[in-house]
Amino acid sequence: MNKLFLWLVGLLNPFWRKFGADPKAIKLILAAKLKMDDRSGLAMGGQRQQKKKGMEYLTYFFVGLFGLFLVFLFSVVEDTASAVGLGFCIWVCYIGLMLITEMSENLFDQRDLYVLLSRPINDYTLSISRILHITVFASKFGLCLGLPSFVYLGVTEGPWSAIAYFLVSVVAIVIIMTGTLVFYLVLLRKVPANRLKKIVGYFQIIAAFVFFTAYQLPSLLGDLDAIEGFILVDTAVGFSFPGLWLGGLFKAVTTTSLGWMAYAQAALALLAAGFGSWFYLKQSAGYSERLLSLKHAGSVDAHEEITATRKPGGRSPVRDRLARWFTRPNQERVSFNFHWNVMMRDMSFKQRTYPTLVYLPVILAITVFRDVITGEEDFSVGSGTMLMILYFLMWIVIIPLGQTKISENYRAAWIFDATPNAYPFRIVYGQVLAVIGMFYLPMAVLVYTSVFALQGLDFLPDIALASGGTLLFSFLYNLVDKGHPFSRAKDDSKFSNFGPFLLISFLGGMLSVGHWALRSLPYVIPVAAVVVWILLLAWVMVLRRKS
Amino acid sequence: MSIIRIKNLRKSYGNNAVLKGIDLEVAAGQIIGYIGPNGAGKSTTIRILAGLDSQFEGDVEVLGYNVKDNPLEVKRRIGYIPEAAEIYEVLTPTEFYELVGGLQDLPWEITLKRARRLEDYLQLKYTDDQRIDTFSKGMKQKVLLISGLLHDPELIFLDEPLAGLDANSVIRVKELLQQLTERGKTIFYSSHIMEVVEKISDRIILLNNGTIAANGTFAEINAQAHSGSLENLFSELTGGGTAALDFDFTADE
Numbered sequence: 001m002n003k004l005f006l007w008l009v010g011l012l013n014p015f016w017r018k019f020g021a022d023p024k025a026i027k028l029i030l031a032a033k034l035k036m037d038d039r040s041g042l043a044m045g046g047q048r049q050q051k052k053k054g055m056e057y058l059t060y061f062f063v064g065l066f067g068l069f070l071v072f073l074f075s076v077v078e079d080t081a082s083a084v085g086l087g088f089c090i091w092v093c094y095i096g097l098m099l100i101t102e103m104s105e106n107l108f109d110q111r112d113l114y115v116l117l118s119r120p121i122n123d124y125t126l127s128i129s130r131i132l133h134i135t136v137f138a139s140k141f142g143l144c145l146g147l148p149s150f151v152y153l154g155v156t157e158g159p160w161s162a163i164a165y166f167l168v169s170v171v172a173i174v175i176i177m178t179g180t181l182v183f184y185l186v187l188l189r190k191v192p193a194n195r196l197k198k199i200v201g202y203f204q205i206i207a208a209f210v211f212f213t214a215y216q217l218p219s220l221l222g223d224l225d226a227i228e229g230f231i232l233v234d235t236a237v238g239f240s241f242p243g244l245w246l247g248g249l250f251k252a253v254t255t256t257s258l259g260w261m262a263y264a265q266a267a268l269a270l271l272a273a274g275f276g277s278w279f280y281l282k283q284s285a286g287y288s289e290r291l292l293s294l295k296h297a298g299s300v301d302a303h304e305e306i307t308a309t310r311k312p313g314g315r316s317p318v319r320d321r322l323a324r325w326f327t328r329p330n331q332e333r334v335s336f337n338f339h340w341n342v343m344m345r346d347m348s349f350k351q352r353t354y355p356t357l358v359y360l361p362v363i364l365a366i367t368v369f370r371d372v373i374t375g376e377e378d379f380s381v382g383s384g385t386m387l388m389i390l391y392f393l394m395w396i397v398i399i400p401l402g403q404t405k406i407s408e409n410y411r412a413a414w415i416f417d418a419t420p421n422a423y424p425f426r427i428v429y430g431q432v433l434a435v436i437g438m439f440y441l442p443m444a445v446l447v448y449t450s451v452f453a454l455q456g457l458d459f460l461p462d463i464a465l466a467s468g469g470t471l472l473f474s475f476l477y478n479l480v481d482k483g484h485p486f487s488r489a490k491d492d493s494k495f496s497n498f499g500p501f502l503l504i505s506f507l508g509g510m511l512s513v514g515h516w517a518l519r520s521l522p523y524v525i526p527v528a529a530v531v532v533w534i535l536l537l538a539w540v541m542v543l544r545r546k547s
Numbered sequence: 548m549s550i551i552r553i554k555n556l557r558k559s560y561g562n563n564a565v566l567k568g569i570d571l572e573v574a575a576g577q578i579i580g581y582i583g584p585n586g587a588g589k590s591t592t593i594r595i596l597a598g599l600d601s602q603f604e605g606d607v608e609v610l611g612y613n614v615k616d617n618p619l620e621v622k623r624r625i626g627y628i629p630e631a632a633e634i635y636e637v638l639t640p641t642e643f644y645e646l647v648g649g650l651q652d653l654p655w656e657i658t659l660k661r662a663r664r665l666e667d668y669l670q671l672k673y674t675d676d677q678r679i680d681t682f683s684k685g686m687k688q689k690v691l692l693i694s695g696l697l698h699d700p701e702l703i704f705l706d707e708p709l710a711g712l713d714a715n716s717v718i719r720v721k722e723l724l725q726q727l728t729e730r731g732k733t734i735f736y737s738s739h740i741m742e743v744v745e746k747i748s749d750r751i752i753l754l755n756n757g758t759i760a761a762n763g764t765f766a767e768i769n770a771q772a773h774s775g776s777l778e779n780l781f782s783e784l785t786g787g788g789t790a791a792l793d794f795d796f797t798a799d800e
Contacts, residue, residue, distance in 0.1 A: 345637040
C-alpha cells in the first residue's frame, strides 16, 4: 500500500517541482514516515515493539461497515446524484473530524525538525511532505468509506459511474484535506507560537462537538419516507455544503441532462480543490521557521528572566478543598493532586476526553427531545428517561478514568516502577476520587437537582441506587483496567481499555435495566440502594486500609 | 560489608544474551564508575539492581535484600536516576517532588525541606508556579537528580547524570557526589565521559560484551595495561583500537 502511494506521489513530481519543492526529498521523507507509522512505539518499560496491525485493520473494518451504511442512502434517496452528495457530506464530516482531532497534529510535529532542517530542504518540500503524509491516512479511510458505494454504483449504474465516483472521491479528499489543513497553516502564521497549541487544542474540542452534533442531525429527520423524493443537487440547496458540490460534480460527469446549477456546483467543487491546494502551498512559505518558533515556545533560555506569568501551576482552591474533604494526607492526596493537575493541564488529555464527554449529552438530548423536535409528541420525561439520565452519569466518570491511563508523556510513568509505591490502592483511590471530583460532582449536582425538580423527592431511592451503582462501577472499572496512571501510549491504547469498558458497560446496563424493571415492586429499590452503598463503602475501606 | 552482591548474573532479550555471567561485590561508601561500550549491558545491570527488571538468571542482592524477592525493600533504600528519563512536565517541580516523595512514603514537610536545600545547592531557580515543560534540558536533569535523592537513599544509581548540565552544574554535582560518599552513601555511576569517571571514581568496573573486563581502582587497572588514561584503557580493553590516521570515508568514489 505504501509503495503504491509513493509511486502515485512520484507521478506528480513535475507538479511538486513547479511549486519549488524537491520531489526526491518528498519521497524520502514520506517513505521514512510511512515506515515509522507501520511500527508502533514501545509501551512504558517494554522492550519489544507491539503489533498494532490487527487493531488498525479492525478500525478499517468498522469504517468499511460505516461505508456500507452509506449505500443505504441510494435506496432511500431516489436521485442518485443527491444520494452521492449526501454521502460526501458524511465524508466531509467524518474525515474532517478525523483530521481535526487526530491527524492535524502531524502538521505541527516538531520532533524531526532538526533532522530535516539541517538538510537542504525548503518550506515547500517540508509542508508538501507533511500534507501527503496526512493524505495517506485520509485516503485509507476514504477507501474504506467509499468502496461499498463504488461497488454498488458499478453494479447498478455501470462501470463509468463507479469510475466517476472514484474520481470525485479523490477531489473530495483534496477538498477536505486542504480545507482543514489550510486553516491550521493560517493559524500557524497568525497566532503567536506560545498560544498556538492551546488555541488548536480548544479548537479541536469545539470542532469535535460541532461535527458530532451535525452527525446526529439526520436522526431528527423523523420518517425516512420524507427524504425519498429529496433532490439536493442541481438545486439552490446544492450550493450549501461542499459535499453537495461533489454530488454536482458526479452528476456532471455521469449524465448529460443537467441544469446550470449542477455545472456550477461541479465547478465549485473543482475550484475548491484547486484553490485549496494553491492556498495551502502559498501558506507554506515560512513554515519551517514557524515550526521552529513553536518548538522553542515557552522554554527558558539562560538570558531570559524568570517571570511569574508563564504557564501557572500549583494553586487550585477547588482541588485543595476537595482533596481535604475526600483524601487523607498520604498517598491518597498525592495521587489526587497528581491526577487533578495532569487532567487540568495536559491538553492532549482534554482533547481525548472532552469531545467524548460531549457526545453522550448530545445523544441524550436528542433522545429526550427527538419527539418534540420531529413534532411527533409533546415533551414529557417519564421515569424511564429519568433513569437513563441518572445512569448516563456513569460515562461521565468512566470515560475520563480510562483516559487517566493514557498519555503522550507515558514514559514518565517509570517513576511508579522505580519507587516502592507500597500503597498502590491509595494511588487508585486518589485517581478515582480526582476524576469524580472533577467530572462527576458538577454533573451530579446539576442532574440530581433537575431530577428532584421534575420528579420530586419520590425519586430519592432511585438516585441513591443509581449514584451508588455509578460510583461502585467506577471503582470496579479501575480495578479491571490495571496499569499505572498515564502509562500507556495513545497509539498503543486505542483498544486496550476496550475490554474493561465493555464489561462495565454491560454490567452498568444490566443494573440500569434491572433498576427500571424492579421499580414497580415495593421496597426493592431502597433495599438495593442500601446494598450497593454497603458494597461501595466496603470497597472504599479496602482501598484505604492502612497496609 | 558488601552493599551489592551479584553472582552469575545472566540476562537475554530473546536470543540476544546481554549479560553473560557477571560476578561482582561492591563495598559501601564508594563511588563506583560503571563503564562500557554502547550496548554492553550497563543500563540493563542498573535496572536489575534497582529492582525494575526481574527477568534474569543468577543471584542479585542489594543492601542485603534479594532484588527478585524483595524489590520494594530495595526501592525504599536506593535512588535511581535513569538516563534521559521523562518526567511529568505539566507539573511544577514541587508537585513532582510531592508525587515522588509520596511514592517513597516520605512526609511532605521533609520532602519539601530536602528539595529546597538540594535546589539551592544545585542552583535550580524558577518561580513557584512554573511548570517543568518550560525548563531547559539541564534544569529538568536537576529536577530528576533531586527527585532521586529526596529519600536520602543509601545507594544511588546514576545513569549519565551529567547529561545536559552546564560546566558549573557539573562541578556542583561532582561535589555533591563526593559529599554523599563522605556521609557513607554508595554511588553506582554509569557514564561515557571518561575524564569524569576517572576523576571521581574510587573504583572502576568495565563491562564489555556482557562480562566484566576490568574491576579495580584506576591505578590497579592501569598497572595491567599501562594506558595512561581511562580513555585509552577503555579503548584497549574493549577492542576499540586506534583508528587509522589516513582514514578517508570518501575514498574510491
